[in-house]
Amino acid sequence: MPAPTNGRPRAANKRPDSRRAASIALILGSLPGTKTQLVERTGICRDVVYSAVNQLHSEPGRQIRICKWLPHPLGGPSMAVYEVGTEPDAKDTLRRLTKAQISARYYANLKKTDRYDQMKAKWRSKHWEKKAAKAPNTWLNILGGAA
Incomplete structure (x- = not known):
């Protein structure tokens, strides 16, 4: 083409x-x-x-x-x-890192800079916010208030 x-x-x-x-x-x-x-x-x-x-x-x-x-x-x-030069190219014999190795390297760098704990705290707060939004507000239902 x-x-x-x-x-x-x-x-x-x-x-x-x-x-x-x-x-x-x-x-x-x-x-x-x-x-x-x-x-x-x-x-x-x-x-x-x-x-x-x-x-x-x-x-x-x-x-x-x-x-x-x-x-x-x-x-x-x-x-x-x-x-x-015009000779044939060298063969690529290097192995790529796996996704797990790349991820492990990323988190190791985060832990070195103390940003890992901040990131985990952010994830936890988002998790509990979503969980609270999904759960019915039972006390308001019992007392007859608006949900």
């Missing part, structure tokens, strides 16, 4: 954008690194860096490769480290 366009066909002889070429040259000069590191090093907009890296890594005319994988600091998917 072709990529969506704005309705106008792209010109085959269209000149390359000089700003994009300069961005790509700056990105290639900043390698090796992850996409996030490239954004920090170059100072270029995140969207421009991500699309340029994806373009440079795509198969026809490929200029960069994945040299290794780093674990995500928050337990997400592994992060690719890119470098200049």
